[in-house]
Amino acid sequence: MKRKTHTFTVVTTFCLLLAVGVWIVLGDRKPNRPPCQPAMSISEPQIRKVWKAIGTFSKENNHRPDTLEILTGGGYLKPADLFDERRKETPALTTQPHRFAINPDVLYFPALRAEDPADMVLLCTVLLAEDGEKYHIIFNDGRYAALTSHELVMALNRTYEYIGSKVITAPATSQPER
Amino acid sequence: MTEPDNDQESGRGWLTQWVPGVALWLLIGAILLCAIFIQPWDRRSEMAIRALCGANLNGIGKGIFLYQDEHDDIPPPNLAALVADGQPMGLFRCYGTDTPKAATTQPADIEAHCDYIYAPPPADMEKGKKLVVVFELPANHQQEDVNVLFSDYHVETIREMDRFMSLVQELNDYHAKLRRAKS
Numbered sequence: 001m002k003r004k005t006h007t008f009t010v011v012t013t014f015c016l017l018l019a020v021g022v023w024i025v026l027g028d029r030k031p032n033r034p035p036c037q038p039a040m041s042i043s044e045p046q047i048r049k050v051w052k053a054i055g056t057f058s059k060e061n062n063h064r065p066d067t068l069e070i071l072t073g074g075g076y077l078k079p080a081d082l083f084d085e086r087r088k089e090t091p092a093l094t095t096q097p098h099r100f101a102i103n104p105d106v107l108y109f110p111a112l113r114a115e116d117p118a119d120m121v122l123l124c125t126v127l128l129a130e131d132g133e134k135y136h137i138i139f140n141d142g143r144y145a146a147l148t149s150h151e152l153v154m155a156l157n158r159t160y161e162y163i164g165s166k167v168i169t170a171p172a173t174s175q176p177e178r
Numbered sequence: 179m180t181e182p183d184n185d186q187e188s189g190r191g192w193l194t195q196w197v198p199g200v201a202l203w204l205l206i207g208a209i210l211l212c213a214i215f216i217q218p219w220d221r222r223s224e225m226a227i228r229a230l231c232g233a234n235l236n237g238i239g240k241g242i243f244l245y246q247d248e249h250d251d252i253p254p255p256n257l258a259a260l261v262a263d264g265q266p267m268g269l270f271r272c273y274g275t276d277t278p279k280a281a282t283t284q285p286a287d288i289e290a291h292c293d294y295i296y297a298p299p300p301a302d303m304e305k306g307k308k309l310v311v312v313f314e315l316p317a318n319h320q321q322e323d324v325n326v327l328f329s330d331y332h333v334e335t336i337r338e339m340d341r342f343m344s345l346v347q348e349l350n351d352y353h354a355k356l357r358r359a360k361s
Contacts, residue, residue, distance in 0.1 A: 010202060013202060014201075014202060017209055018205070036316075036320050039339050040339065040340075066351075067351065103343040105343070108347065109353075110351060110353075111350065111353035111354040111356075111357045126315055126343070126346070127321060127339055127343075128317055128321065149315050149317050149318075150275075150277065152315065157295055157296060160298065161255055161296075161298070163353050164253075164298030167357050168298055
């Protein structure tokens with residue numbers, strides 16, 4: 001009787017441990033990748049603000065700004081609007097060239113013009129501030145969208161292909177914007 | 179009178195008493211070792227993924243070079259053009275993502291199953307200028323680093339995200355400059 005109890009305990013423990021081992025190994029084989037490290041990126045309200053500033057600048061100057069730094073110099077935006085709010089201090093502007101010490105936490109496509117297709121990416125974030133977040137995009141017509149990695153890659157490839165067609169193969173026949 | 183223990187009589191008593199215990203401890207040890215080594219193994223597989231991703235960009239760079247060589251220095255308009263030129267479709271998928279492989283060689287299908295972002299390098303680029311040509315989203319590698327192919331066909335793994343952002347913005351600014359010049 002005593003031996004039976006002992007065997008039962010051993011077999012049960014063995015099965016339990018085997019199950020734990022299988023669970024660990026199979027759990028690891030699943031696409032269970034570690035989360036993304038948080039990175040610096042501007043938020044949705046910030047990217048909308050940048051778009052508004054580009055719009056105001058365009059109305060007043062009849063063309064889009066060459067760089068985002070121009071917007072801060074002209075008072076259309078505060079420098080902090082171009083950087084992640086978690087940055088302890090806003091990077092300083094250098095004079096030659098007129099740039100921030102580090103790039104703003106948003107990418108800008110100054111090659112695009114207002115008359116270009118609406119689904120081109122004008123502003124976008126390429127880093128995720130938090131794991132599981134989406135990328136913030138402003139399309140050429142001012143539409144905001146939150147895209148997944150896959151959608152962003154497609155949108156950026158579309159945009160670069162279009163810009164490439166304008167700067168590489170297209171003859172210089174288009175009308176200047178300004 | 180009690181019945182004699184058959185195992186003890188046959189000399190197998192210690193076997194039945196100790197072997198299950200030893201097997202149990204061996205099993206516990208094996209599981210512990212598994213648990214200890216799984217994490218480094220996972221880390222090594224991550225590094226392999228990054229290396230394979232860099233190799234993909236190298237392959238894409240060679241494909242672009244060959245395409246330009248055959249097309250009077252005009253770069254391919256998109257990555258799908260490289261497949262039409264004979265490059266394997268597997269080059270366009272980073273193992274760090276779960277993007278499935280394109281089922282057909284149709285450009286739309288390839289673009290929908292691609293993990294890399296391609297900016298055609300200007301054919302008439304300033305001498306000595308080095309621009310980003312192909313890059314990926316840093317999320318492919320947990321935003322720890324990112325692989326980039328430059329216009330001189332070298333591949334670099336960039337760990338500083340601020341530098342990565344500057345490189346891509348420099349590319350965008352150069353496009354704007356070229357477009358202004360072409361107008």
